[in-house]
Amino acid sequence: MFPGIEAYDVEVTVAERDVREALAVRPDDVEAAEELSFARNVFLPLTTACRYTCTYCTYYDPPGQATLMTPEEVRETCRRGAAAGCTEALFTFGDDPDERYTEIHDELAELGHDSIHTYLREVCEIALAEGLLPHSNPGDQTYEEMAAVADVNASMGVMLETTAEVQAHGGPRSKVPGQRLNTIANAGKHGIPFTTGVLVGLGETWRDRAESLLAIRELDRRYGHVQEVIVQPVTDNERWDGGSPSTATMRRAVAMARAVLPESVSVQVPPNLMDARDVVDCGIDDLGGVSPVTDDHVNPEYAWPALRELEDVADYAGVPLRERLPTYERYLDETWLSERVLAALDASDEAGERYRAVRADA
Ligand SMILES: O=c1nc2n(C[C@H](O)[C@H](O)[C@H](O)CO)c3cc(O)ccc3cc-2c(=O)[nH]1
Numbered sequence: 122m123f124p125g126i127e128a129y130d131v132e133v134t135v136a137e138r139d140v141r142e143a144l145a146v147r148p149d150d151v152e153a154a155e156e157l158s159f160a161r162n163v164f165l166p167l168t169t170a171c172r173y174t175c176t177y178c179t180y181y182d183p184p185g186q187a188t189l190m191t192p193e194e195v196r197e198t199c200r201r202g203a204a205a206g207c208t209e210a211l212f213t214f215g216d217d218p219d220e221r222y223t224e225i226h227d228e229l230a231e232l233g234h235d236s237i238h239t240y241l242r243e244v245c246e247i248a249l250a251e252g253l254l255p256h257s258n259p260g261d262q263t264y265e266e267m268a269a270v271a272d273v274n275a276s277m278g279v280m281l282e283t284t285a286e287v288q289a290h291g292g293p294r295s296k297v298p299g300q301r302l303n304t305i306a307n308a309g310k311h312g313i314p315f316t317t318g319v320l321v322g323l324g325e326t327w328r329d330r331a332e333s334l335l336a337i338r339e340l341d342r343r344y345g346h347v348q349e350v351i352v353q354p355v356t357d358n359e360r361w362d363g364g365s366p367s368t369a370t371m372r373r374a375v376a377m378a379r380a381v382l383p384e385s386v387s388v389q390v391p392p393n394l395m396d397a398r399d400v401v402d403c404g405i406d407d408l409g410g411v412s413p414v415t416d417d418h419v420n421p422e423y424a425w426p427a428l429r430e431l432e433d434v435a436d437y438a439g440v441p442l443r444e445r446l447p448t449y450e451r452y453l454d455e456t457w458l459s460e461r462v463l464a465a466l467d468a469s470d471e472a473g474e475r476y477r478a479v480r481a482d483a
């Protein structure tokens with residue numbers, strides 16, 4: 122059992138034998154993937170307000186200084202993305218942003234909403250209308266909050282980060298591992314294709330990393346909804362002086378993820394936060410969402426590589442580079458996606474073409 126978990130309706134335990142096995146994995150023990158995929162997205166930072174204050178995060182603004190993207194801004198960014206061939210609208214923002222930020226509460230009220238979750242639904246609908254597939258990463262959600270957006274997302278995500286209690290989440294306003302696990306389980310109950318991952322370098326131990334990856338595996342065994350696991354290095358910035366993990370650490374963490382997770386689950390590293398070439402032989406098969414039109418608002422100092430650079434990574438690995446949708450292929454059907462999302466997918470130029478190719482293959 123992990124910290125804080127007794128407060129939630131999810132129970133996750135991992136076997137000591139599996140932890141030991143994971144701890145023994147080294148980069149040489151895993152095989153390199155046969156292709157590398159990526160998705161083209163627009164990043165929509167819906168709001169910079171957040172109830173938490175993670176010490177490594179430069180994304181959030183303090184109460185009184187946060188903003189909310191308007192529906193018009195969302196539409197405009199989606200249009201630019203669609204015109205640039207993007208398929209994904211990535212909504213990433215602070216957890217429960219309206220909780221103690223009166224300005225966000227007021228702005229939501231002006232737009233006719235009493236919570237961020239119903240507003241998220243509205244902007245997902247805008248993205249769908251503009252031909253993009255919504256992938257929302259709203260932080261923790263209850264089962265009911267997620268119900269407000271389940272049928273307008275093509276996939277969703279929340280980083281588990283770590284099952285350990287770490288200083289980086291410390292203080293009174295702290296992320297709780299149990300609640301993150303609960304969110305991942307909620308997505309499983311809703312049948313939402315899901316992205317999660319670990320953040321490496323928060324002060325967690327190797328045992329914590331093994332347990333985190335095994336906890337993700339356990340939830341995927343229950344619901345089958347985990348499409349990819351991101352192995353993300355924490356990056357240095359003006360709020361975080363804890364340093365970034367070494368290449369050797371990232372290599373071992375990626376290999377551990379590959380060995381622990383079933384083959385059906387992709388292992389992703391973000392190519393703007395590290396040199397992906399350093400881990401291409403450790404089992405990664407995905408380079409995540411990259412954007413030709415927007416910044417990585419979580420790590421704004423780290424520019425997205427151009428398509429050319431992704432091709433260089435694939436060339437270096439000696440494997441083909443393939444563009445994918447925010448939803449992995451095995452989830453592109455009626456069991457996982459709503460009629461609305463499937464209809465929007467079929468109607469969109471860029472994503473629709475890929476979708477029909479997958480259907481024709483099946
Ligand atoms: O640009 C970013 N994209 C992030 N993404 C986007 C991700 O790379 C793509 O949206 C997915 O691969 C779907 O295509 C996340 C998605 C999640 O569901 C959960 C966490 C992240 C983290 C980041 C991130 O830090 N920066």
Ligand SMILES: C[C@H]1O[C@@H](n2cnc3c(N)ncnc32)[C@H](O)[C@@H]1O
Pocket residue numbers: 177178179213258279280282320353354355356357358361419420
């Ligand atoms: C969107 C995701 O970005 C991650 N995140 C937040 N701050 C940082 C940082 N400094 N370095 C790397 N990842 C970060 C969180 O884990 C969040 O889930």
Ligand code: MET
Pocket residue numbers: 171178180213214215216258259260261279280419
């Ligand atoms: C910059 S983090 C954005 C998503 C959410 N607040 C999380 O931590 O998971």
Ligand code: SF4
Pocket residue numbers: 171172173174175178179180181214215216260296
């Ligand atoms: S990482 Fe996410 S939850 Fe933590 S402070 Fe930043 S926006 Fe909030």
